[in-house]
Amino acid sequence: MDLVVKNATLPDGRRADIGIAAGRIAAIEATLPTLARTTIDAGGALVAPPFVDAHFHMDSTLSAGQPRRNESGTLLEGIAIWGELKPTLTQELIYRRARQYCQWAVARGLLAIRSHVDVSEPRLLAVEALIQLRRDLKESLDLQLVAFPQDGLLRSPGAEANLRRALDLGVDVVGGIPHFERTAADGAESIRRLCRIAAERGLPVDMHCDENDDPGSRHVETLAAETMRHDLAGRVTGSHLTSMHSMDNYYVSKLVPLMAEAGLGVVANPLINVTLQGRHDSYPKRRGMTRVPELMAAGLCVAFGHDCVMDPWYALGSGDMLEVAQMGLHVGHMTGIAGMRACFDAVTTNAARILGLDGYGLAVGCHADLVVLDARDPIEAIRLRPARLFVVRRGQVVARTEPTLPLLLNATTGDQPVNFRIE
Numbered sequence: 001m002d003l004v005v006k007n008a009t010l011p012d013g014r015r016a017d018i019g020i021a022a023g024r025i026a027a028i029e030a031t032l033p034t035l036a037r038t039t040i041d042a043g044g045a046l047v048a049p050p051f052v053d054a055h056f057h058m059d060s061t062l063s064a065g066q067p068r069r070n071e072s073g074t075l076l077e078g079i080a081i082w083g084e085l086k087p088t089l090t091q092e093l094i095y096r097r098a099r100q101y102c103q104w105a106v107a108r109g110l111l112a113i114r115s116h117v118d119v120s121e122p123r124l125l126a127v128e129a130l131i132q133l134r135r136d137l138k139e140s141l142d143l144q145l146v147a148f149p150q151d152g153l154l155r156s157p158g159a160e161a162n163l164r165r166a167l168d169l170g171v172d173v174v175g176g177i178p179h180f181e182r183t184a185a186d187g188a189e190s191i192r193r194l195c196r197i198a199a200e201r202g203l204p205v206d207m208h209c210d211e212n213d214d215p216g217s218r219h220v221e222t223l224a225a226e227t228m229r230h231d232l233a234g235r236v237t238g239s240h241l242t243s244m245h246s247m248d249n250y251y252v253s254k255l256v257p258l259m260a261e262a263g264l265g266v267v268a269n270p271l272i273n274v275t276l277q278g279r280h281d282s283y284p285k286r287r288g289m290t291r292v293p294e295l296m297a298a299g300l301c302v303a304f305g306h307d308c309v310m311d312p313w314y315a316l317g318s319g320d321m322l323e324v325a326q327m328g329l330h331v332g333h334m335t336g337i338a339g340m341r342a343c344f345d346a347v348t349t350n351a352a353r354i355l356g357l358d359g360y361g362l363a364v365g366c367h368a369d370l371v372v373l374d375a376r377d378p379i380e381a382i383r384l385r386p387a388r389l390f391v392v393r394r395g396q397v398v399a400r401t402e403p404t405l406p407l408l409l410n411a412t413t414g415d416q417p418v419n420f421r422i423e
């Protein structure tokens with residue numbers, strides 16, 4: 001063995017040692033001999049497969065404040081600022097910021113990211129920069145790219161040609177934004193065209209879909225129907241789907257089974273959805289996140305995405321998928337034991353399924369990618385958002401964080417370490 005992780009607590013609660021050879025998990029047993037080049041003693045800590053972000057924007061990340069801050073906090077001001085920023089961007093600037101973000105991600109145990117990349121700009125600077133980054137960092141993390149026509153496929157001249165060129169250059173997934181087209185009919189037409197392109201090229205689809213508070217925004221229905229028409233089940237994802245929050249319950253009772261029949265993947269972006277949606281409401285203010293627990297109960301694969309970190313739409317974030325899971329848990333009222341565990345799955349196994357990652361998971365034969373968390377189980381991980389003690393990629397330790405234990409300074413009783421756990 002090249003590496004043995006001793007005394008691991010797996011996400012399902014089993015205790016085991018994990019043996020790694022040639023970049024793969026070679027054994028998971030109650031006890032393994034420590035005859036390895038390297039041994040990590042997890043000491044009963046949670047060892048999970050790495051975090052996966054099913055929805056991100058790598059071309060705008062770490063640009064917050066350029067050229068100005070989003071004071072209204074709305075999607076539309078964000079799109080306006082992005083429009084002001086785009087002409088000033090260079091390939092080198094996009095690459096540098098995205099690379100810095102990927103370093104944050106790896107340090108947090110986030111080893112696979114699906115990033116949408118804006119293809120509205122005919123020079124395709126961001127596409128070139130992120131394809132380069134995908135190549136340069138492939139030893140460290142999996143970066144998957146989605147051709148995203150931010151300004152609309154039909155609404156923006158030349159968008160379809162740009163999108164096809166981006167796919168020719170090696171972008172992995174067909175994106176879209178039907179609710180941003182000029183009319184609902186154009187939105188539906190954009191879905192038909194994009195699904196046809198995906199079917200012709202054998203590619204997956206992941207669209208920003210119905211990202212608004214309009215209960216009449218029903219493009220996900222067309223997305224499900226086109227998925228079935230082109231036999232794309234298991235390859236199509238609807239991202240955001242926030243209008244479902246506001247839809248009539250009777251309509252949803254018909255829609256959800258259709259989505260399940262089509263095998264749609266769903267990505268909610270809780271940090272962004274709760275921030276951007278409900279902005280036209282006075283009180284009560286809608287939360288805006290799609291119906292996560294109900295979609296999960298209907299058997300759909302639902303993941304959470306980070307969506308944005310320090311960009312025109314969202315000023316916060318640090319690449320910590322446990323922060324995303326924690327917000328999803330709150331916004332979705334997923335406070336039962338099963339619900340909290342499902343939120344952990346939404347940033348690990350479910351997200352890996354959406355990305356179609358090969359060899360993902362803690363099982364013999366899978367890639368030796370894992371994260372040792374300073375927590376005892378997935379629920380404690382969400383509660384504490386603790387240190388990533390070790391991050392392992394293909395059997396190599398790629399990041400470490402020391403556990404943090406604050407000291408209470410007390411003149412009479414001496415310094416006391418503070419443990420945020422009930423023993």
Ligand SMILES: [Zn+2]
Pocket residue numbers: 055056057116208307
């Ligand atoms: Zn997005």
